[in-house]
Amino acid sequence: MKNLRKVIILFAFIFITGIFVTVITVNNSLNKTEITNETVDVQKDTLYLLKTEKKTV
Template sequence: MKNFRKIILLFTVIFVSGIIITVKTVNSSLQKKDTLEKASEIEKDITYLLKAEKTIETV
Protein backbone atom coordinates (compact mmCIF):
# COMPACT_ATOMS: atom_id res chain seq x y z
CA MET A 1 0.00 0.00 0.00
CA LYS A 2 2.89 2.38 0.63
CA ASN A 3 4.06 2.07 -2.97
CA PHE A 4 0.54 2.64 -4.26
CA ARG A 5 0.26 5.86 -2.25
CA LYS A 6 3.64 7.05 -3.53
CA ILE A 7 2.55 6.42 -7.11
CA ILE A 8 -0.72 8.31 -6.60
CA LEU A 9 1.18 11.19 -4.97
CA LEU A 10 3.67 11.30 -7.84
CA PHE A 11 0.95 11.47 -10.49
CA THR A 12 -0.90 14.11 -8.50
CA VAL A 13 2.21 16.28 -8.25
CA ILE A 14 2.88 15.92 -12.00
CA PHE A 15 -0.75 16.74 -12.83
CA VAL A 16 -0.90 19.83 -10.60
CA SER A 17 2.46 21.14 -11.81
CA GLY A 18 1.32 20.70 -15.42
CA ILE A 19 -1.81 22.72 -14.76
CA ILE A 20 0.19 25.49 -13.05
CA ILE A 21 2.70 25.68 -15.91
CA THR A 22 -0.10 25.80 -18.49
CA VAL A 23 -1.94 28.59 -16.66
CA LYS A 24 1.23 30.67 -16.35
CA THR A 25 2.05 30.19 -20.05
CA VAL A 26 -1.44 31.21 -21.16
CA ASN A 27 -1.46 34.25 -18.87
CA SER A 28 1.91 35.45 -20.10
CA SER A 29 0.87 35.11 -23.73
CA LEU A 30 -2.41 36.95 -23.14
CA GLN A 31 -0.76 39.91 -21.44
CA LYS A 32 1.44 40.93 -24.36
CA LYS A 33 1.08 44.60 -25.34
CA ASP A 34 2.19 44.33 -28.98
CA THR A 35 -1.20 43.10 -30.20
CA LEU A 36 -2.49 46.67 -30.60
CA GLU A 37 0.44 47.64 -32.79
CA LYS A 38 -0.04 44.61 -35.03
CA ALA A 39 -3.76 45.33 -35.35
CA SER A 40 -3.11 48.89 -36.49
CA GLU A 41 -0.52 47.68 -39.02
CA ILE A 42 -2.99 45.16 -40.42
CA GLU A 43 -5.64 47.88 -40.66
CA LYS A 44 -3.25 50.14 -42.58
CA ASP A 45 -2.42 47.30 -44.97
CA ILE A 46 -6.09 46.57 -45.58
CA THR A 47 -6.94 50.21 -46.28
CA TYR A 48 -3.98 50.42 -48.66
CA LEU A 49 -5.18 47.34 -50.52
CA LEU A 50 -8.74 48.66 -50.73
CA LYS A 51 -7.52 51.97 -52.18
CA ALA A 52 -5.33 50.12 -54.67
CA GLU A 53 -8.26 47.93 -55.68
CA LYS A 54 -10.42 50.99 -56.39
CA THR A 55 -7.81 52.43 -58.75
CA ILE A 56 -7.58 49.25 -60.83
CA GLU A 57 -9.91 49.37 -63.82
CA THR A 58 -11.83 46.24 -64.67
CA VAL A 59 -12.31 45.27 -68.27
Protein backbone atom coordinates in the same frame (compact mmCIF):
# COMPACT_ATOMS: atom_id res chain seq x y z
CA MET B 1 0.01 -0.11 0.10
CA LYS B 2 2.53 2.56 1.04
CA ASN B 3 4.10 2.31 -2.42
CA LEU B 4 0.69 2.83 -4.04
CA ARG B 5 0.16 6.00 -1.99
CA LYS B 6 3.60 7.26 -3.03
CA VAL B 7 2.81 6.62 -6.70
CA ILE B 8 -0.55 8.39 -6.42
CA ILE B 9 1.01 11.37 -4.63
CA LEU B 10 3.79 11.58 -7.24
CA PHE B 11 1.25 11.43 -10.08
CA ALA B 12 -0.89 14.12 -8.45
CA PHE B 13 2.16 16.34 -7.94
CA ILE B 14 3.22 16.00 -11.59
CA PHE B 15 -0.36 16.60 -12.77
CA ILE B 16 -0.86 19.74 -10.66
CA THR B 17 2.57 21.07 -11.64
CA GLY B 18 1.71 20.58 -15.33
CA ILE B 19 -1.58 22.42 -14.96
CA PHE B 20 0.15 25.27 -13.11
CA VAL B 21 2.86 25.64 -15.78
CA THR B 22 0.27 25.51 -18.57
CA VAL B 23 -1.88 28.21 -16.96
CA ILE B 24 1.12 30.50 -16.49
CA THR B 25 2.28 29.97 -20.08
CA VAL B 26 -1.16 30.66 -21.57
CA ASN B 27 -1.65 33.69 -19.34
CA ASN B 28 1.69 35.17 -20.40
CA SER B 29 0.97 34.68 -24.08
CA LEU B 30 -2.47 36.28 -23.74
CA ASN B 31 -1.07 39.31 -21.91
CA LYS B 32 1.38 40.25 -24.65
CA THR B 33 0.62 43.64 -26.08
CA GLU B 34 1.32 43.81 -29.75
CA ILE B 35 0.89 47.20 -31.30
CA THR B 36 -0.27 46.77 -34.84
CA ASN B 37 -1.26 49.79 -36.83
CA GLU B 38 -3.14 48.86 -39.94
CA THR B 39 -3.31 51.36 -42.73
CA VAL B 40 -6.49 51.22 -44.75
CA ASP B 41 -6.58 52.90 -48.12
CA VAL B 42 -9.92 54.41 -48.98
CA GLN B 43 -10.82 53.77 -52.58
CA LYS B 44 -13.82 55.00 -54.47
CA ASP B 45 -16.08 52.45 -56.04
CA THR B 46 -15.66 52.83 -59.79
CA LEU B 47 -18.94 51.13 -60.60
CA TYR B 48 -20.78 53.57 -58.38
CA LEU B 49 -19.02 56.49 -60.09
CA LEU B 50 -19.84 55.15 -63.55
CA LYS B 51 -23.52 54.70 -62.65
CA THR B 52 -23.81 58.19 -61.23
CA GLU B 53 -22.02 59.60 -64.26
CA LYS B 54 -24.51 57.90 -66.61
CA LYS B 55 -27.44 59.21 -64.57
CA THR B 56 -26.23 62.80 -64.70
CA VAL B 57 -25.51 62.75 -68.44
